[in-house]
Amino acid sequence: MPKTARLLPGYMVDRYRAWRALRFEKDRAWYARLAEGGQRPRAMVFSCCDSRVDAVGLFGAEPGDLFVVRNVANLVPPYAPDHAHHGASAALEYAVTVLKVAHIVVLGHSNCGGVEACHDMCSGAAPHLEEETSFVGRWMSILAPGYAKVSDTGSREERLRLLEQEAVQVSLRNLESFPFVKSAVDRNLLTLHGAWMDIGEGVLHVFSAETRRFAPLEIASA
Template identity: 55%
Template sequence: MKQARPLPGYLVSRYKGWKATTYDENQAWYRHLAADGQHPRAMLISCCDSRVHVTSIFGADSGEFFIHRNIASLVPPCEPGGNHHGTSAAIEYAVTGLKVAHVIVMGHSYCGGVAGCHAMCSGKAPELEESTSFVGRWMDILRPGYDRLLPIKDEDTFLRDLEKEAVLISLENLMTFPFVSERVERGDLTLHGLWKDITNGSLLNYDPRADGFVPV
């Protein structure tokens, strides 16, 4: 692979700093993780957005979360068939292999993927409608949420609500996976929906009793 290049210098420096401090101070823990394997209690599905740092939000150490990141924190519906399904494969492994007790979907404010879905569905981003657009076809998962919100006129309000709809769509789609729904119904697995405001750091949790997102 002749196109590959060495790491940029600033990343090498950061790695060496981590190795000399965090790793050296916790060598026993890292060796334990390597020898004993991973036993996370929760899977966290979050956005690829560089502004959302899920481990720092919860003060998590290595080994605590099984983390999967994708555009807009979306979970597709269960569609067996042998194609490449990275998110579905991660969920299957977390639930059936690692036997996590919780699956958490976390969306956030000012999500570029959700904004792209809004632009595509409102006719402002025809390039995302092209069959060759990976982002557009991924954001098709959120189209039902867009349709549910159509009466809302204010764009800022629409976008914030659509970000939360992305979380709800993902929770609904999680239940289409038999290995998820069976464990939820047995009480072995719980699903959680979160939305984080990256401006003020607040975190909201979906509460079905309130039929909405409430502060954690």
């Protein structure tokens, strides 16, 4: 048995009780339906595990709407038969081949710590991340091709922002490397989407394959 696990922190217990009383009881029938009938999400979202980014809240999702994978810097690893990055790849396979999601969204964001780590590692400013024992460094090596594209661009701040958006594009390209994803896209059963969120401004920027750029999503006037 685990020897170090403890009871939940008090604030989490309080919030669970509030959720149970205010949300669950009101939608008890819907939760029962989800439990018995299984999930049928329309979309999958690859989002960063950053606590400031909430894809469920951002898109107004209800339970059963989104199949969400959160990891450092919202990265999708390339297809690899050795399955070294098995967690994200397994979730992707399940979403596409079993749940039959119609959309996959890669959601990046501003001020991403994982992207900053990649920048510093690739520029030689963080040698500890280059060690084989660094989980962060090995994971962020997925983004190394993106760093190569922005390494000679502007100031550090400008490079970081561009690299955050490169993280989305690298993940989109890696998605296309999975045979089952490519097959679903080719048969018009699946569409891929990229987005980047400016946390401080609350503005979502969407990626266009035609222009190869991110543009802010227009907000309807009140």
